[in-house]
Amino acid sequence: MVNLEDTIAAIATAPGEGGIGIIRVSGGEAKKIVDNLFVSPKGKKVIHMVPYQMLYGYIVDKTDGAMVDEVLVAFMQRPHSFTGEDVVEIHSHGGMVVLQKILGLVLKEGARLAEPGEFTKRAFINGRIDLSQAEAVIDLIRAQTDAAAKVAANQLQGKLKQHIMEIRQQLLQVLAYLEAEIDFPDEDIEHLTGIQLANRLTQIRERLNDLLARSRQGKILREGIRVVIAGKPNVGKSSLLNALLRDRRAIVTDIPGTTRDVIEEVLNLGGVPVRLVDTAGIRETKDLVEQLGVEKSKEWLEKADVVLFVINSATGFNIEDAEIARLLSSRHQVLLIINKQDLKPEYKGEDLPEELQHWPRVYTSLLQEEDTRKVEQALLDLIWQGKVVPSQELFLSNQRHISALEKAAGQLESALAAYQAGMPADYLSIDIRGAWETLGEISGETVGEDLLDLIFSQFCIGK
Numbered sequence: 001m002v003n004l005e006d007t008i009a010a011i012a013t014a015p016g017e018g019g020i021g022i023i024r025v026s027g028g029e030a031k032k033i034v035d036n037l038f039v040s041p042k043g044k045k046v047i048h049m050v051p052y053q054m055l056y057g058y059i060v061d062k063t064d065g066a067m068v069d070e071v072l073v074a075f076m077q078r079p080h081s082f083t084g085e086d087v088v089e090i091h092s093h094g095g096m097v098v099l100q101k102i103l104g105l106v107l108k109e110g111a112r113l114a115e116p117g118e119f120t121k122r123a124f125i126n127g128r129i130d131l132s133q134a135e136a137v138i139d140l141i142r143a144q145t146d147a148a149a150k151v152a153a154n155q156l157q158g159k160l161k162q163h164i165m166e167i168r169q170q171l172l173q174v175l176a177y178l179e180a181e182i183d184f185p186d187e188d189i190e191h192l193t194g195i196q197l198a199n200r201l202t203q204i205r206e207r208l209n210d211l212l213a214r215s216r217q218g219k220i221l222r223e224g225i226r227v228v229i230a231g232k233p234n235v236g237k238s239s240l241l242n243a244l245l246r247d248r249r250a251i252v253t254d255i256p257g258t259t260r261d262v263i264e265e266v267l268n269l270g271g272v273p274v275r276l277v278d279t280a281g282i283r284e285t286k287d288l289v290e291q292l293g294v295e296k297s298k299e300w301l302e303k304a305d306v307v308l309f310v311i312n313s314a315t316g317f318n319i320e321d322a323e324i325a326r327l328l329s330s331r332h333q334v335l336l337i338i339n340k341q342d343l344k345p346e347y348k349g350e351d352l353p354e355e356l357q358h359w360p361r362v363y364t365s366l367l368q369e370e371d372t373r374k375v376e377q378a379l380l381d382l383i384w385q386g387k388v389v390p391s392q393e394l395f396l397s398n399q400r401h402i403s404a405l406e407k408a409a410g411q412l413e414s415a416l417a418a419y420q421a422g423m424p425a426d427y428l429s430i431d432i433r434g435a436w437e438t439l440g441e442i443s444g445e446t447v448g449e450d451l452l453d454l455i456f457s458q459f460c461i462g463k
């Protein structure tokens with residue numbers, strides 16, 4: 001449990017050298033604490049500061065009167081601050097020694113070192129943001145691509161929060177009607193007809209499904225996807241990795257078994273953070289090092305979201321390719337790369353087994369740059385499955401939220417089934433109340449201390 005009585009402090013900027021560094025102080029004593037360290041040439045005092053203005057001055061160590069740094073101090077008055085409490089920021093020069101020193105002085109004046117995520121946790125506990133917005137803060141910090149940052153920014157703005165609030169309100173209204181039905185069945189108050197009730201529940205369930213339909217893209221942008229390049233030795237796997245990265249990252253030679261270890265790189269593919277993995281060519285081998293590489297390739301195939309399965313046009317699809325295909329399950333999305341088309345342009349994969357003919361495919365010669373773009377486009381088509389949602393409509397990306405929405409949709413489904421089976425009102429209301437509570441887990445209104453601690457512990461210090 002956070003003690004809201006304490007005034008907390010931490011370095012808010014990234015460790016290392018920077019032009020400016022910020023020490024953030026939040027809580028009832030923030031102004032007094034900083035005032036005790038601060039000297040202004042014009043004699044101005046932090047305790048008399050006007051909100052949202054800055055003061056120029058020095059941080060002074062009282063023990064020896066030494067000037068520690070030249071700074072600017074900002075003040076945001078509760079409840080209009082990031083945490084909802086009084087916040088004072090010291091903007092100093094951005095070296096770790098200076099920042100640590102000032103933080104030390106702030107702590108000596110009575111502030112407590114903030115726990116990871118504690119500033120954001122206070123913003124949540126003080127009601128300035130809901131839990132989905134607090135989680136968006138960390139997603140925004142961690143975002144790997146523009147598109148992922150946009151999803152987090154939408155969520156931070158409260159787009160998910162707004163939907164959840166409205167849906168919960170609708171559920172409460174339905175519950176109120178049902179309660180009236182249960183408590184005063186014969187009185188002359190407004191009752192919903194059964195059909196009306198079913199219509200409302202169906203509408204709400206549709207709204208949940210609508211949100212869920214868009215969540216897949218948000219989740220992909222937030223979490224990225226793992227794309228594993230696999231195939232026999234020498235088909236051009238490392239050439240493909242290099243082409244996609246536009247970098248000679250992996251060694252390419254005409255010797256089969258060149259790649260021994262797994263090579264992993266991150267790539268921004270049209271906004272999707274892609275973890276691209278090149279693997280050792282899979283084959284039977286007596287070479288111990290290569291064997292270990294092949295084992296690793298198989299392990300990575302297990303973990304892949306998408307497999308770029310490379311084959312060689314010159315040799316066609318042979319028994320060794322078939323062995324590798326057997327390692328793929330229906331869980332894998334596969335994009336077949338029919339490479340070395342320059343050597344045998346007439347090869348079109350006709351010898352592929354019937355059951356693999358449905359795999360989407362690209363014909364390439366990796367000696368040609370344009371063909372890389374064909375692979376990228378095919379990969380994006382596979383990832384988005386032809387459905388690209390406008391970015392402003394993406395604000396749902398976190399598996400915790402998605403699971404809660406799925407659960408709530410199921411609870412409504414079960415309420416509808418109960419209605420259709422002619423069950424009494426109090427029976428239905430259990431599921432509807434359940435859905436209302438489940439959705440409260442997204443906004444944080446119905447989650448326990450343990451889960452809150454778990455969520456905020458993922459934050460960095462100073463956030």
Ligand SMILES: Nc1nc2c(c(=O)[nH]1)N(C=O)[C@@H](CNc1ccc(C(=O)N[C@@H](CCC(=O)O)C(=O)O)cc1)CN2
Nearest residue numbers: 012022024074076079080081082083084087089128137
């Ligand atoms: N220097 C600095 N920059 C920063 C932050 C910070 O804490 N300090 N932030 C920290 O993450 C972010 C900005 N987040 C903030 C969120 C809310 C408020 C705030 O005062 N909200 C008031 C509204 C003020 C107004 O409308 O004028 C409020 O909600 O009542 C301030 C910063 C990014 N940049």
Ligand SMILES: Nc1nc2c(ncn2[C@@H]2O[C@H](COP(=O)(O)OP(=O)(O)OP(=O)(O)O)[C@@H](O)[C@H]2O)c(=O)[nH]1
Nearest residue numbers: 233234235236237238239257258259281340365366
């Ligand atoms: N003609 C032709 N050669 C290619 C093509 N793509 C790759 N190569 C060549 O094929 C050879 C093997 O390429 P790599 O990228 O090392 O193949 P790999 O699948 O990573 O091989 P291992 O790591 O040994 O499993 C190299 O000499 C490449 O230059 C292509 O489209 N056409």
Ligand SMILES: [K+]
Nearest residue numbers: 234253255258
């Ligand atoms: K090779």
Ligand SMILES: [Mg+2]
Nearest residue numbers: 237238258259
């Ligand atoms: Mg290789």
